[in-house]
Amino acid sequence: xxxxLVSKITRYADDISAVFIxxxxxxxxxxxxxxxxxxxxxxxxxxxxxxxIPLMGLLVGLGFxxxxxxxxxxxxxxxxxxxxxxxxxxxxxxxxxxxxxFSTWIIGKPKMxxxxxYYVVLWVLLYAVRYCKDNYINANDNAPETVGYEIKSFxxxxxxxxxxxx
Numbered sequence: 001x002x003x004x005l006v007s008k009i010t011r012y013a014d015d016i017s018a019v020f021i022x023x024x025x026x027x028x029x030x031x032x033x034x035x036x037x038x039x040x041x042x043x044x045x046x047x048x049x050x051x052x053i054p055l056m057g058l059l060v061g062l063g064f065x066x067x068x069x070x071x072x073x074x075x076x077x078x079x080x081x082x083x084x085x086x087x088x089x090x091x092x093x094x095x096x097x098x099x100x101x102f103s104t105w106i107i108g109k110p111k112m113x114x115x116x117x118y119y120v121v122l123w124v125l126l127y128a129v130r131y132c133k134d135n136y137i138n139a140n141d142n143a144p145e146t147v148g149y150e151i152k153s154f155x156x157x158x159x160x161x162x163x164x165x166x
Contacts, residue, residue, distance in 0.1 A: 016050075023049045028122070032115040040106045044097050052090055059086045 023046055034041065042048070062083050070077025097103050110118075 019053065020046070020050065023053065032110055032118050035107060035110050036115065039108050040104050042097075042104050044100065044103050048093060048097055051093060055086050055089070059083050 027045060027049075031041070062080060066077050066080025066083070069079055
């Protein structure tokens with residue numbers, strides 16, 4: 001019974017880390033675009049998205065089904081009612097975070113040359129990670145411990161490569 005609990009906790013932690021890594025990669029990728037259009041960066045966006053994104057599938061699904069059923073027979077559109085609570089949760093979360101000091105940094109509009117340099121550096125870093133994965137991580141799967149660290153795993157999650165050291 002203890003092993004089942006540990007496996008469920010491990011699976012849950014893996015899911016949370018995968019969502020966090022995906023969220024982080026989206027934030028890093030869209031950073032210059034957000035700056036270009038809004039001149040500011042929401043510093044707590046990772047935390048907010050970790051709370052908001054899991055409900056998005058339910059919101060869209062209920063909205064679609066409710067709209068479809070409401071088109072067929074109006075009272076069946078009641079299915080859409082729970083979406084009101086999800087939207088109220090989003091609104092309350094946004095209002096709460098808006099009041100936190102330094103939740104938004106106003107930086108200004110970046111120069112196009114800065115955006116190009118940012119994406120070139122990002123591409124080089126991603127290429128380097130993939131190169132290391134292909135040439136060092138997989139090649140040394142049975143390597144002994146080095147300086148107290150052993151490469152435990154290398155996984156592909158949500159389109160972003162990462163490895164954990166234990």
